[in-house]
Amino acid sequence: xxxxxxxxxxxxxxxRAENAAKRRRQIxxxxxxxxxxxxxxxxxxxTVSAEAGLSQGVAVFYFHNKQTLLGEVxxxxxxxxxxxxxxxxxxxxxxxxxxxxxxxxxxxxxxVFDAQSLVIWYAFWGEAGARPLYAQISGKYDAARFxxxxxxxxxxxxxxxxxxxxxxxxxxGIDALTDGLWLRAYLxxxxxxxxxxxxxxxxxxxxxxxxxxxxxxxxxxxxx
Amino acid sequence: xxxxxxxxxxxxxxxRAENAAKRRRQIxxxxxxxxxxxxxxxxxxxTVSAEAGLSQGVAVFYFHNKQTLLGEVxxxxxxxxxxxxxxxxxxxxxxxxxxxxxxxxxxxxxxVFDAQSLVIWYAFWGEAGARPLYAQISGKYDAARFxxxxxxxxxxxxxxxxxxxxxxxxxxGIDALTDGLWLRAYLxxxxxxxxxxxxxxxxxxxxxxxxxxxxxxxxxxxxx
Amino acid sequence: xxxxxxxxxxxxxxxRAENAAKRRRQIxxxxxxxxxxxxxxxxxxxTVSAEAGLSQGVAVFYFHNKQTLLGEVxxxxxxxxxxxxxxxxxxxxxxxxxxxxxxxxxxxxxxVFDAQSLVIWYAFWGEAGARPLYAQISGKYDAARFxxxxxxxxxxxxxxxxxxxxxxxxxxGIDALTDGLWLRAYLxxxxxxxxxxxxxxxxxxxxxxxxxxxxxxxxxxxxx
Amino acid sequence: xxxxxxxxxxxxxxxRAENAAKRRRQIxxxxxxxxxxxxxxxxxxxTVSAEAGLSQGVAVFYFHNKQTLLGEVxxxxxxxxxxxxxxxxxxxxxxxxxxxxxxxxxxxxxxVFDAQSLVIWYAFWGEAGARPLYAQISGKYDAARFxxxxxxxxxxxxxxxxxxxxxxxxxxGIDALTDGLWLRAYLxxxxxxxxxxxxxxxxxxxxxxxxxxxxxxxxxxxxx
DNA sequence: CATGAATGAGTCTTCATTCAT
DNA sequence: AATGAATGAAGACTCATTCAT
Numbered sequence: 032x033x034x035x036x037x038x039x040x041x042x043x044x045x046x047r048a049e050n051a052a053k054r055r056r057q058i059x060x061x062x063x064x065x066x067x068x069x070x071x072x073x074x075x076x077x078t079v080s081a082e083a084g085l086s087q088g089v090a091v092f093y094f095h096n097k098q099t100l101l102g103e104v105x106x107x108x109x110x111x112x113x114x115x116x117x118x119x120x121x122x123x124x125x126x127x128x129x130x131x132x133x134x135x136x137x138x139x140x141x142x143v144f145d146a147q148s149l150v151i152w153y154a155f156w157g158e159a160g161a162r163p164l165y166a167q168i169s170g171k172y173d174a175a176r177f178x179x180x181x182x183x184x185x186x187x188x189x190x191x192x193x194x195x196x197x198x199x200x201x202x203x204g205i206d207a208l209t210d211g212l213w214l215r216a217y218l219x220x221x222x223x224x225x226x227x228x229x230x231x232x233x234x235x236x237x238x239x240x241x242x243x244x245x246x247x248x249x250x251x252x253x254x255x
Numbered sequence: 256x257x258x259x260x261x262x263x264x265x266x267x268x269x270x271r272a273e274n275a276a277k278r279r280r281q282i283x284x285x286x287x288x289x290x291x292x293x294x295x296x297x298x299x300x301x302t303v304s305a306e307a308g309l310s311q312g313v314a315v316f317y318f319h320n321k322q323t324l325l326g327e328v329x330x331x332x333x334x335x336x337x338x339x340x341x342x343x344x345x346x347x348x349x350x351x352x353x354x355x356x357x358x359x360x361x362x363x364x365x366x367v368f369d370a371q372s373l374v375i376w377y378a379f380w381g382e383a384g385a386r387p388l389y390a391q392i393s394g395k396y397d398a399a400r401f402x403x404x405x406x407x408x409x410x411x412x413x414x415x416x417x418x419x420x421x422x423x424x425x426x427x428g429i430d431a432l433t434d435g436l437w438l439r440a441y442l443x444x445x446x447x448x449x450x451x452x453x454x455x456x457x458x459x460x461x462x463x464x465x466x467x468x469x470x471x472x473x474x475x476x477x478x479x
Numbered sequence: 480x481x482x483x484x485x486x487x488x489x490x491x492x493x494x495r496a497e498n499a500a501k502r503r504r505q506i507x508x509x510x511x512x513x514x515x516x517x518x519x520x521x522x523x524x525x526t527v528s529a530e531a532g533l534s535q536g537v538a539v540f541y542f543h544n545k546q547t548l549l550g551e552v553x554x555x556x557x558x559x560x561x562x563x564x565x566x567x568x569x570x571x572x573x574x575x576x577x578x579x580x581x582x583x584x585x586x587x588x589x590x591v592f593d594a595q596s597l598v599i600w601y602a603f604w605g606e607a608g609a610r611p612l613y614a615q616i617s618g619k620y621d622a623a624r625f626x627x628x629x630x631x632x633x634x635x636x637x638x639x640x641x642x643x644x645x646x647x648x649x650x651x652g653i654d655a656l657t658d659g660l661w662l663r664a665y666l667x668x669x670x671x672x673x674x675x676x677x678x679x680x681x682x683x684x685x686x687x688x689x690x691x692x693x694x695x696x697x698x699x700x701x702x703x
Numbered sequence: 704x705x706x707x708x709x710x711x712x713x714x715x716x717x718x719r720a721e722n723a724a725k726r727r728r729q730i731x732x733x734x735x736x737x738x739x740x741x742x743x744x745x746x747x748x749x750t751v752s753a754e755a756g757l758s759q760g761v762a763v764f765y766f767h768n769k770q771t772l773l774g775e776v777x778x779x780x781x782x783x784x785x786x787x788x789x790x791x792x793x794x795x796x797x798x799x800x801x802x803x804x805x806x807x808x809x810x811x812x813x814x815v816f817d818a819q820s821l822v823i824w825y826a827f828w829g830e831a832g833a834r835p836l837y838a839q840i841s842g843k844y845d846a847a848r849f850x851x852x853x854x855x856x857x858x859x860x861x862x863x864x865x866x867x868x869x870x871x872x873x874x875x876g877i878d879a880l881t882d883g884l885w886l887r888a889y890l891x892x893x894x895x896x897x898x899x900x901x902x903x904x905x906x907x908x909x910x911x912x913x914x915x916x917x918x919x920x921x922x923x924x925x926x927x
Numbered sequence: 928c929a930t931g932a933a934t935g936a937g938t939c940t941t942c943a944t945t946c947a948t
Numbered sequence: 949a950a951t952g953a954a955t956g957a958a959g960a961c962t963c964a965t966t967c968a969t
Contacts, residue, residue: 067384071296072385122368154381157382161295173443208432214434218397220394
């Protein structure tokens with residue numbers, strides 16, 4: 032025990048690692064606030080530092096350079112999003128309708144469908160054309176989600192005796208619809224709320240799967 | 256000699272105005288090429304000048320400052336878009352189904368639905384959160400288009416005896432769907448072509464308006 | 480003629496090029512002053528700008544970046560040096576002894592052998608180990624001078640019936656001796672003047688070529 | 704437990720001092736490696752720490768600041784050099800010729816005349832113009848060596864009946880010659896080896912002291 | 928003793944903007 | 949009408965130094 036007292040005068044390794052993780056999150060969150068407030072172009076290491084209440088150097092210390100930091104921010108955003116829909120999916124049970132409902136509801140979950148998040152999404156997507164890193168991160172996470180939607184659609188079609196070939200197109204359509212609603216909500220801030228977005232999506236899903244129309248209306252429009 | 260010195264440089268007023276318009280367009284198009292190639296953040300007055308084959312000063316000379324130029328570029332992009340769908344609408348005849356078909360087809364018209372245009376749209380929308388000017392321009396043009404879609408929907412619903420109250424939600428959904436398909440096409444470049452986008456939209460429209468399912472399938476999936 | 484009045488409203492091309500050359504020299508000379516005053520490590524674009532009485536941006540405008548500027552400074556220094564010894568060589572006439580005398584005298588010419596120049600030489604040579612650019616520039620110019628010395632030695636040896644094989648070693652030795660005297664003059668500033676350096680070199684040359692001892696003594700120690 | 708906590712960390716004073724000396728040398732040698740690899744300008748406390756395999760803070764802990772560390776490195780370099788020539792001198796015996804030969808040989812001793820050492824020398828000399836500390840250290844050690852060379856020359860001249868007044872000039876010339884050969888070896892790395900350098904020096908010494916020509920040739924060119 | 932997180936002044940570089948020509 | 953030289957205010961990034969542990 033005396034030995035350990037001597038050999039570990041510094042902070043325990045674990046505590047240090049935790050502290051680093053905390054700092055990284057602190058900086059990432061400050062960056063998000065900055066992007067929301069100043070846009071991606073208007074976000075500098077200075078605005079990030081100021082927002083984090085830290086000195087100019089820390090961001091570089093923890094992320095090596097601005098590009099890495101921004102990439103990490105996008106990843107962080109996707110992680111939150113993925114966590115949300117994956118949890119919803121896990122809690123939805125086995126019925127394909129319920130899974131689809133869960134995925135759509137997750138898309139308009141307040142934790143995900145809020146003004147700040149939307150700014151982040153479109154800010155990064157806007158630069159994805161010129162920044163391979165952003166495009167790559169987006170592609171990876173988007174693919175995972177597409178698989179989930181596509182799976183639910185496949186099962187749903189199987190249940191009602193329709194050809195599985197439609198699944199991909201339907202999944203793409205559903206994904207596109209919710210992304211488009213996000214864009215509306217983002218561009219004309221405040222004019223579309225969660226309820227309206229869910230109602231519109233419900234209408235299209237009900238039309239696309241008339242056999243489950245009732246389920247979609249009930250599952251998406253009702254509730255909270 | 257003195258006479259010629261005075262009279263020659265003073266070009267007729269009209270010719271001068273035309274020249275100015277030509278230069279402005281030249282610079283706007285150079286800017287678009289630059290945004291496509293370097294992103295909005297990577298577009299500087301220098302990249303614009305280089306792309307236009309003109310000197311550093313011209314952009315400022317004709318647009319006073321960078322922000323105005325970029326605003327003008329967005330406006331230009333919207334003008335081309337608006338021109339496309341308005342012409343399509345005008346040629347569509349009076350039937351609401353045909354008008355809706357025309358509007359959707361216009362959205363995936365090669366002049367509008369190409370990789371470069373998509374980069375422009377999402378680049379500007381990405382910064383719209385932090386730049387009121389972009390948001391304002393977008394809002395103005397988007398509203399005009401929404402009115403057109405909404406009108407077609409209203410008439411269509413009236414024709415099949417469904418409540419007009421649905422029109423706005425349907426219009427929003429259709430708009431969102433096509434925007435979402437644009438986003439797919441933009442982010443995963445090359446994986447979605449005009450045909451597929453039209454087919455997906457047709458499927459949803461057919462489902463939403465079963466009475467005109469045939470029309471939408473025929474009008475959107477067939478043809479070129 | 481009226482046409483030319485219209486087509487060339489800007490400054491004539493030639494005048495502009497001259498102006499650019501003037502600015503470049505102005506900045507190079509400011510850089511030299513800065514290196515003399517602050518060392519190479521202490522020379523920043525800010526010290527250069529201040530020394531030149533210009534704004535921070537100009538140096539970059541004319542030299543693209545700091546490294547290029549510093550490379551150009553070294554080249555400039557070598558150009559002056561080369562010009563000096565080449566002119567001396569040209570004026571020396573055909574006698575090998577005279578050519579060797581001229582080359583040595585040029586090395587201690589006040590235009591070349593002054594405190595400021597020495598600082599520049601050793602500052603750049605000091606970094607040559609880590610900067611291939613400097614090493615490359617030095618190598619190129621040093622080679623040219625070595626050829627000249629070597630040629631004179633070869634002819635001199637031929638004149639007195641000694642083997643030509645000695646030439647390279649003698650040339651290297653002479654070059655090394657003058658460089659070493661430069662180092663002395665540089666490190667212990669003020670303790671060695673032109674006269675002393677010439678006298679020491681004369682002594683060694685006289686010893687190395689006893690047949691021309693008188694010539695070297697007379698040619699190097701006398702005069703101004 | 705309390706007892707061991709207190710007694711164990713308190714190492715004996717002597718052991719502590721030895722450890723400190725070891726650490727200092729470790730850091731100095733790391734600095735030398737860094738200067739060789741990155742140049743003086745490219746050497747930071749970070750490169751030094753990395754090279755030493757120690758944490759960022761140690762260098763400051765042991766040397767208070769970077770300047771002091773670098774000064775210590777130069778001193779260390781001079782110490783090795785001085786040790787080499789002083790030992791050679793001590794082993795040379797009393798004959799002036801032998802002392803001079805020993806001094807020259809020491810200058811091209813593999814321990815001293817190697818690529819890395821040359822980088823160090825010229826790196827520091829390059830900054831000596833702007834850093835009084837380096838100039839001062841150099842001056843001190845150079846003076847000691849000059850005294851040694853000068854002494855040997857004086858005795859040598861006395862032995863052959865030539866005026867002692869020549870000694871200083873000859874000593875300066877010899878010193879300059881070897882320094883100049885070092886510069887050649889440094890700038891055009893790999894093109895001059897120990898043998899060639901010794902041969903060139905031998906030739907000049909033989910010429911300068913014809914009475915001892917044989918001795919110099921034998922003493923410098925033969926051997927290993 | 929030793930670590931390495933944190934700071935902030937300073938560096939190079941970029942770039943919108945001005946302006947003389 | 950057009951050029952492009954010149955400016956200077958940021959921007960990202962570096963690094964010597966400090967300091968709590």
